[in-house]
Amino acid sequence: MSFLRGAAARVIGLFVGDWLQSAVVVVIIAVGWFAVSRLGAPALVVLVLLLAGQLVWFARAEAMRSATPSPRQSPS
Amino acid sequence: MGQQLFIFGAAFLGSAVESTEALTIVLAVGLTRGWREPLLGTLVAIVSLGVLVILFGQLIVTTVPESALKLLVGTLLLLFGLRWLHKAVLRSAGVVAMHDEDRAYQQTVNQLGETVARRDWVGFVLALKGVFLEGLEVVFIVIAVGGTGHGFPAAIAGGLVAAAVVGATGLVVRKPLARVPENTLKYAVGILLTSLGTFWAAEGMGASWPLDFISILGLAAVFFIASRLAVTLIRRPAIA
Numbered sequence: 001m002s003f004l005r006g007a008a009a010r011v012i013g014l015f016v017g018d019w020l021q022s023a024v025v026v027v028i029i030a031v032g033w034f035a036v037s038r039l040g041a042p043a044l045v046v047l048v049l050l051l052a053g054q055l056v057w058f059a060r061a062e063a064m065r066s067a068t069p070s071p072r073q074s075p076s
Numbered sequence: 077m078g079q080q081l082f083i084f085g086a087a088f089l090g091s092a093v094e095s096t097e098a099l100t101i102v103l104a105v106g107l108t109r110g111w112r113e114p115l116l117g118t119l120v121a122i123v124s125l126g127v128l129v130i131l132f133g134q135l136i137v138t139t140v141p142e143s144a145l146k147l148l149v150g151t152l153l154l155l156f157g158l159r160w161l162h163k164a165v166l167r168s169a170g171v172v173a174m175h176d177e178d179r180a181y182q183q184t185v186n187q188l189g190e191t192v193a194r195r196d197w198v199g200f201v202l203a204l205k206g207v208f209l210e211g212l213e214v215v216f217i218v219i220a221v222g223g224t225g226h227g228f229p230a231a232i233a234g235g236l237v238a239a240a241v242v243g244a245t246g247l248v249v250r251k252p253l254a255r256v257p258e259n260t261l262k263y264a265v266g267i268l269l270t271s272l273g274t275f276w277a278a279e280g281m282g283a284s285w286p287l288d289f290i291s292i293l294g295l296a297a298v299f300f301i302a303s304r305l306a307v308t309l310i311r312r313p314a315i316a
Binding site: 006007010011014015016017018021022025026029032033036037040041043044047048049051052053055056058059060062063064066067 | 147151152154155156158159161162163165166169171172205208209212213216270274277278281282283285286295298299301302303305306307309310312
């Protein structure tokens with residue numbers, strides 16, 4: 001049973017590390033789908049830039065989160 | 077031809093990374109408990125993974141309409157690739173520690189030391205579990221990369237050749253492949269899969285890319301620049 005749970009968690013973990021980031025990517029794709037059908041190529045450029053931008057944004061957000069000192073850390 | 081080579085390369089690199097991690101587990105189990113059960117566990121895992129590729133690969137390719145398949149698989153590939161790329165950026169910037177095969181090997185050996193009094197099937201189960209779970213990522217890469225681009229044989233060949241090369245190297249050196257630049261490989265594969273995912277997702281939306289498949293190189297350049305920008309913004313002294 002724990003093996004199956006581990007496998008299921010692994011499959012979800014393939015695509016989702018941070019739920020918020022995954023949701024943002026799906027929203028970008030959904031909006032892109034809508035925009036590409038109406039605007040064509042210019043929408044593609046915006047789609048790619050948004051995907052690249054979220055990569056920078058979420059990497060920076062995680063770095064800032066992990067930089068917050070933990071209460072257990074020794075001052076030295 | 078170029079597209080098939082690209083699919084082979086993406087499947088090969090992605091599978092090589094995961095095969096290295098699976099090999100570390102099998103070596104740790106084999107060298108501490110003997111080889112029979114771990115090799116049997118590895119064989120069962122590889123056969124199960126092969127069945128998954130054939131079943132799901134054929135099912136997906138033959139039953140889902142092409143545009144829906146491209147949009148769905150492209151989005152999943154994008155999420156998968158971005159996850160690898162995100163992790164690679166954090167590792168390159170020194171925010172999280174680099175993956176270390178020697179340490180992973182030692183952890184598995186220590187775990188085995190604690191269970192040494194149990195029966196020998198522990199070796200079988202550990203190898204089966206390790207190879208199967210690491211192999212799930214290989215299965216996804218092969219199905220996603222091969223199924224959408226009509227390059228199933230090239231993707232399967234890439235996955236198999238990677239597993240064979242890593243397995244043979246492990247057999248010769250009989251220790252964890254710590255010199256494989258796993259973090260760099262994951263960075264490159266993350267960019268490759270993110271670019272492929274974006275390309276296919278957009279094609280699934282009905283868009284047509286200028287220069288067709290060559291556009292993937294442009295997408296890779298954009299994601300590489302974005303990732304380097306992220307590394308520059310968050311860089312810290314490396315964690316050991």
